[in-house]
Structure formats: structure tokens, C-alpha cells
Amino acid sequence: MNRAQNAPPPAKLIPNLGLKDRNTFGFDAKAELAYEITAPEQIPELISEIARQKLAWRVLGGGSNVILPDNLPGATLLMNISGQEIISSNSEATFLAVGGGVNWHDLVSWTLENDLPGLENLALIPGTVGAAPIQNIGAYGVEVADYIDSIEAFDVKDQAFVTLTNEACCFAYRDSYFKQNPQRFIVTKVVFKLPKAWQARIHYADLAKQFSEGSTPSPEDIFLAVCKIRTRKLPDPKLIGNAGSFFQNPIVPNEKFETLLKAHPNLVSYPDAQGKRKLAAGWLIDQCGFKGQRMGSVGVYENQALVLVNHGDGTSKDILGLAKCIQDKVRAEFGVSLQIEPNIL
Structure with a gap:
């Protein structure tokens, strides 16, 4: 079969890939067959081949929320889809589309650099954008679900790309429709809805203590305060x-x-x-x-x-x-x- 013009090359295969640097626990795990996913279009063909060979498989992002065994048999899909861009804006909000492989903290920093506040309470959470909605990451009174408009994913069961609205994602505390249906969806893109009427959210006790009573911190102030708290409380995965x-x-x-x-x-x-x-x-x-x-x-x-x-x-x-x-x-x-x-x- 001829590959469509301008279509990305197939996902790169790396046999017996060590994953010590791809999981924040630093476990010395090894993937039998690792595939680098850099574009959504690579997924359908790869999933079909995995099914044909009846291989076990899983998706691995930044490895910040997983416990890896010594050996991962079958196929490990490394989520490396990059890119973020403003796709639309209205009087109420700005809509931002972000690739599933983008580093989460890098995204939070980028939004503030581009005057798009809202995600600052979630600073320094390790991992990738594609993994964030699966776990519905949260910190200091904010959950990522609060700012998600929709999610694009490959539905393995139906062999098709789908778009799920926020409501369809069934978000709950550290839970989502994706988590309830493991290995059905591969998240490729997240569309965020960042409101223009920004309000500081500092009611969580640890965060509130960082500001004097009656003060009005900026998004950048909250970002720095969250980074300070997390750095003090949580060890750097590069060190421990x-x-x-x-x-x-x-x-x-x-x-x-x-x-x-x-x-x-x-x-x-x-x-x-x-x-x-x-x-x-x-x-x-x-x-x-x-x-x-x-x-x-x-x-x-x-x-x-x-x-x-x-x-x-x-x-x-x-x-x-x-x-x-x-x-x-x-x-x-x-x-x-x-x-x-x-x-x-």
C-alpha cells in the first residue's frame, strides 16, 4: 500500500529499550519493543499490527505516574506528540490545542509567558499533557478537568479517532472515562479552555499561607508559590x-x-x-x-x-x-x- 503524500513515517521501533530515564521512579525497566509516536497518524497502522501479532501493549508518556516492572513484553508506545497553539478565542475564553507528548510543567510555564492564566496551581506536576486528563491531575484546589474543553484520542475499540467533550470524559477525583476504560483510548491532543475572567484560587491552606491576608496575587505569584511549596515538600525525581x-x-x-x-x-x-x-x-x-x-x-x-x-x-x-x-x-x-x-x- 502506498503511503499518502506528506504522511509521517511509521513509528520508529527501538528494540529492548531501557526505560530507567523514562520513569520518574528510576526503575531499571526494559521495553521489548518501543515505538516512538510523533504524530497521531502513526497510531492506527501500529495498533492494527499489534493486534495482528497479538502483542501486549501500553502507552508511556513521561513515566511520572507509573510503576514499571523489570520487563515490559510486547509493544510500548512512547507518546512524543509535541506542539501547542492557540486555535480560537472569544470574549470569554482562549482555546489552546496541545500535543499529548508535551511536558506538563513546560505547558504551564508557556501559558503564563503568553498571558494565558488558569493552570498556575498545577505547576511542577511531572508528566505529559496526554496523561493529565487520564488521572485528572490536581493540586491546591484545582483539577485539570476545570480547564479542559475537549480531548482528541484514538479509540482502539472502534479503530477511529474521536473527540470527547469535557462532559463525556466523566471527570472525578483522580478519575476519568479514560481511566475507567484502560487501553481503549490513546490521547493525542488536549484542547484547553482558559477563561479571560481570571480569578486567583488560593483557598487551599498551604497556598494561602504564602500570601498576606487581603492581598491579590497575580498568576505568576501563584505559580512561584506553588513551585516553592512543591520543591520544599517533594523530592526532585532526578535526585531521588x-x-x-x-x-x-x-x-x-x-x-x-x-x-x-x-x-x-x-x-x-x-x-x-x-x-x-x-x-x-x-x-x-x-x-x-x-x-x-x-x-x-x-x-x-x-x-x-x-x-x-x-x-x-x-x-x-x-x-x-x-x-x-x-x-x-x-x-x-x-x-x-x-x-x-x-x-x-
Whole structure:
């Protein structure tokens, strides 16, 4: 079959690719067949070939929210689609289209440089734009879903490119339609809707503390404050392997919260949906004595109990073993179950 004129070349194949630099835990994983995806048009043909050969497969972005095993058999699609551009604007908002392989923090910086505020609370979150909606990343009172207009993706089940509206994505706390349907969609582009009537969102306690009462911080001020907080609390993956927050903050009914509060007056929590309360997972883990502890080559970060780290030679088996110890102790002490946030491949 002749390739259409100006069509991109097929995805580049790299056999037995080491992924130590492609996952923020720094696990020494290896992909049997790695394919570099630089254009959406490469995906249909590749997926058809994967299906024909009956290969296991997965998509890997920045590797910031995954736990990789030692070996990844079959095909690993490296999401490297780049580019961002303003595609339209009206009196209410600016619409921005961004490739799935763009670095998330680089995008946040770019929006502020181009006077397009809104994403500043999400600064310094590692990973790629294509992965952001799958997990519905969030920080300091803001979720990426708040600013997504639509998403373009390849639907593996129907073998066609589709556009999903914000509503169709079924966003929830660290959840989405994509996460609920693993391996059905490959996100290639995200269209953001950034409102022109910008308002500072600094109600989260840690962020509010960075500003004097009654002050009106700019988007740049909030960006710098978030970077400062995250740098202080979270280790640099280039220095200590980690995937950021390892557990989701558990959400419990108000009745459960009131019971816990009586037993633990210093319990840290946040308002959630009506009749529910979100507990600080880091506080629960800290109270169980795990903060700063090591288990062989892995451990719990000394400055933030919510972060599990790889001190050098750890493996996915090691980190999951530590996670189970933490889950068991928190359940025994508080009667609360902790859910692992990163994807286990």
C-alpha cells in the first residue's frame, strides 16, 4: 500500500529499550519493543499490527505516574506528540490545542509567558499533557478537568479517532472515562479552555499561607508559590526516584469522619462532596510512623509521608511491598483504605 503524500513515517521501533530515564521512579525497566509516536497518524497502522501479532501493549508518556516492572513484553508506545497553539478565542475564553507528548510543567510555564492564566496551581506536576486528563491531575484546589474543553484520542475499540467533550470524559477525583476504560483510548491532543475572567484560587491552606491576608496575587505569584511549596515538600525525581503523591486522599462519609475526629482531634481533612470529607493521606501515614523510614532500597520521603521513594536500586516489587505495609497499618489504625495513585503496569 502506498503511503499518502506528506504522511509521517511509521513509528520508529527501538528494540529492548531501557526505560530507567523514562520513569520518574528510576526503575531499571526494559521495553521489548518501543515505538516512538510523533504524530497521531502513526497510531492506527501500529495498533492494527499489534493486534495482528497479538502483542501486549501500553502507552508511556513521561513515566511520572507509573510503576514499571523489570520487563515490559510486547509493544510500548512512547507518546512524543509535541506542539501547542492557540486555535480560537472569544470574549470569554482562549482555546489552546496541545500535543499529548508535551511536558506538563513546560505547558504551564508557556501559558503564563503568553498571558494565558488558569493552570498556575498545577505547576511542577511531572508528566505529559496526554496523561493529565487520564488521572485528572490536581493540586491546591484545582483539577485539570476545570480547564479542559475537549480531548482528541484514538479509540482502539472502534479503530477511529474521536473527540470527547469535557462532559463525556466523566471527570472525578483522580478519575476519568479514560481511566475507567484502560487501553481503549490513546490521547493525542488536549484542547484547553482558559477563561479571560481570571480569578486567583488560593483557598487551599498551604497556598494561602504564602500570601498576606487581603492581598491579590497575580498568576505568576501563584505559580512561584506553588513551585516553592512543591520543591520544599517533594523530592526532585532526578535526585531521588519518586512518582509524587503515591496514595489518593481517601474520601469518607461525614459519620466516619466525625468518629475519627473524636479519636484523633488533630486529624487533617478537607471538605468534599455533600455528606463526605477528604482525609489527608499523608497525615494518616505520618501518624503510623512511616515518615522517613526505609525498607531496603525504597522508603518514605522524610519531608512528605505521601511520597514513596527509590533510593537507588529499588524495584516495582520493593515499592509495592512497602505500599502494602503502609496500607495495612493505616487500615488497622484508622479503618481507612488507601488507594495507590500511580498506574501499575
